[in-house]
Amino acid sequence: MNVVEAVRALPGVDDAAPYLMFIRGNLTIGGIDISRLATNTTAVSPENVVEGRYLKAADLDGVLLDEVSAGLMKLDVGNNINAFNHTFKIVGIVNPKVFSQPAGMADMYALIEVVRDIMKSDSGSTYLMGSGDTNVILVEAAHVGEVEEVDAVKQSVLEALEAVGEKGSLAGYGCSTPARVVVSITEENAWVVSLIVVMSVTLFSLKSQFGVIVERTKEIGILKAIGWVDSDVMKQILVESVLQGFVGGLVGMCLGYILAFLFPLFGIMSAEGLTLAVSPLVIIGGLVAALLGGIVAGIFPAWQAAKL
Amino acid sequence: MEALTDPLIETRELTKIYPRKREAPVVAVNGVNIRIFSGEFLAIVGRSGCGKTTLLNLIGALDRPTSGAVIFKNKNLGAFSQRDLALLRRQKVGFIFQTFNLLPALTAFENIEVALATMQMSRDERRQKAKTLLESLELMDKAEHLPLELSAGQQQKVAIARAMARDPPLILADEPTGEMDPVTGGEIASMLVELNQKHNVTVVVTSHGTFPYKLAKRVLFMKDGKIVSQEQAEY
Numbered sequence: 001m002n003v004v005e006a007v008r009a010l011p012g013v014d015d016a017a018p019y020l021m022f023i024r025g026n027l028t029i030g031g032i033d034i035s036r037l038a039t040n041t042t043a044v045s046p047e048n049v050v051e052g053r054y055l056k057a058a059d060l061d062g063v064l065l066d067e068v069s070a071g072l073m074k075l076d077v078g079n080n081i082n083a084f085n086h087t088f089k090i091v092g093i094v095n096p097k098v099f100s101q102p103a104g105m106a107d108m109y110a111l112i113e114v115v116r117d118i119m120k121s122d123s124g125s126t127y128l129m130g131s132g133d134t135n136v137i138l139v140e141a142a143h144v145g146e147v148e149e150v151d152a153v154k155q156s157v158l159e160a161l162e163a164v165g166e167k168g169s170l171a172g173y174g175c176s177t178p179a180r181v182v183v184s185i186t187e188e189n190a191w192v193v194s195l196i197v198v199m200s201v202t203l204f205s206l207k208s209q210f211g212v213i214v215e216r217t218k219e220i221g222i223l224k225a226i227g228w229v230d231s232d233v234m235k236q237i238l239v240e241s242v243l244q245g246f247v248g249g250l251v252g253m254c255l256g257y258i259l260a261f262l263f264p265l266f267g268i269m270s271a272e273g274l275t276l277a278v279s280p281l282v283i284i285g286g287l288v289a290a291l292l293g294g295i296v297a298g299i300f301p302a303w304q305a306a307k308l
Numbered sequence: 309m310e311a312l313t314d315p316l317i318e319t320r321e322l323t324k325i326y327p328r329k330r331e332a333p334v335v336a337v338n339g340v341n342i343r344i345f346s347g348e349f350l351a352i353v354g355r356s357g358c359g360k361t362t363l364l365n366l367i368g369a370l371d372r373p374t375s376g377a378v379i380f381k382n383k384n385l386g387a388f389s390q391r392d393l394a395l396l397r398r399q400k401v402g403f404i405f406q407t408f409n410l411l412p413a414l415t416a417f418e419n420i421e422v423a424l425a426t427m428q429m430s431r432d433e434r435r436q437k438a439k440t441l442l443e444s445l446e447l448m449d450k451a452e453h454l455p456l457e458l459s460a461g462q463q464q465k466v467a468i469a470r471a472m473a474r475d476p477p478l479i480l481a482d483e484p485t486g487e488m489d490p491v492t493g494g495e496i497a498s499m500l501v502e503l504n505q506k507h508n509v510t511v512v513v514t515s516h517g518t519f520p521y522k523l524a525k526r527v528l529f530m531k532d533g534k535i536v537s538q539e540q541a542e543y
Contacts, residue, residue, distance in 0.1 A: 219411055222411060223422070226398075227394060227398025227399070228394065228398075229391050229394040232425075
């Protein structure tokens with residue numbers, strides 16, 4: 001039984017996966033076993049892919065490039081990258097952000113067997129454990145919410161390494177559900193929350209408009225006395241409501257954009273290191289929603305005003 | 309003065325009753341039969357609550373009668389839709405109210421402009437018309453003033469300008485001098501007389517005594533919703 005299997009067999013361990021980290025110059029490559037749960041939960045998973053696809057077992061020349069590194073190197077899916085005396089083809093761009101500490105983070109990720117071959121052929125290769133399978137073991141603990149149980153797992157992993165004559169240290173551990181999944185759930189629900197907010201604001205605006213119509217009864221009467229027909233009155237009220245919606249949407253859009261810009265400057269981020277980003281589609285959608293809200297909030301009060 | 313032969317407006321057994329929840333209904337106008345001729349200056353005089361304002365509103369198509377008819381240029385207004393009545397008011401009638409009823413958020417200039425907003429006119433034409441009217445009233449220096457910044461007389465002058473903006477053949481003035489001193493009231497009255505005599509506008513004025521109704525060519529006296537007597541000035 002190799003060291004990874006030994007750790008996997010420990011009580012309180014859901015899974016253990018071999019992980020090779022190789023550094024040359026200013027580039028780090030992570031060799032991953034794509035079949036293991038521990039790889040997905042503690043290094044990189046298919047859910048972290050932002051462009052392209054995840055690695056497949058046949059991708060001997062394939063590599064996943066970290067999103068930040070891709071931006072710095074101005075590389076994209078389909079491009080080739082020469083690194084570690086190897087030409088890789090970029091099959092996907094990933095954004096793990098799973099860790100609060102970048103223990104397993106690398107600039108690029110390839111199949112572990114590919115990285116192992118690279119390391120073996122490299123005269124200055126780093127230390128490989130035991131049979132040379134790995135230099136990092138990724139561990140997925142069974143009860144991640146319970147500190148005492150996790151501490152017990154940590155202790156047993158260290159003891160297991162000692163037993164096979166290896167010295168190790170534990171660096172960083174994360175929750176079993178990748179943070180990106182949590183964030184994506186939040187992002188999806190954000191649309192629902194936004195819809196509820198828009199509906200609430202529209203209803204409030206509708207109530208406000210009705211109140212305004214009552215206050216303007218005399219004014220509407222004067223306009224009708226001087227020759228305004230019902231449609232003139234209705235148009236006036238509706239245009240006012242739509243303008244209010246538009247101006248409100250514009251102000252909200254500018255304020256939201258400014259806040260999204262300021263948040264990272266003041267270090268306001270999530271625990272996973274995420275901050276706000278503004279999508280043009282969201283901006284346009286917000287403005288359209290504000291306009292539609294103005295129409296909806298104004299149309300019935302406008303009709304009521306015309307009937308005064 | 310032209311011969312007054314064709315009635316511009318005629319009322320036939322015109323009646324307006326306001327129902328009350330726990331009281332007897334109020335008969336504001338009770339079977340009124342009158343004729344108003346083109347180019348005439350008519351005053352309807354009576355105590356407060358005798359039905360003058362209601363009669364004026366019915367004549368001006370601001371309200372619908374409970375029974376009877378208002379015939380405007382041989383057309384029964386009872387057959388008109390709300391939209392048609394509004395168009396009639398737009399094209400044929402100018403209203404002047406006791407409390408001026410200027411739009412408080414608009415300047416004097418804009419209050420006149422708003423009367424032209426629904427006309428088929430360019431913005432420049434509208435503004436020029438408003439300017440001409442204000443100049444004729446010697447109120448151009450008050451053009452950018454809000455109604456609150458104007459005296460009672462000035463507000464009523466602006467209201468007259470607004471009523472005249474669309475060149476209506478008929479002006480209905482409900483107690484136009486009720487909110488001002490006699491001197492200013494006299495000026496307003498003179499303006500209405502000038503409209504009638506120089507521009508051949510038919511003017512109907514109601515008054516409970518504040519308007520110098522002797523300036524009118526014909527005076528109808530109203531009591532308890534009925535016309536009780538009439539005076540005619542000698543030509």
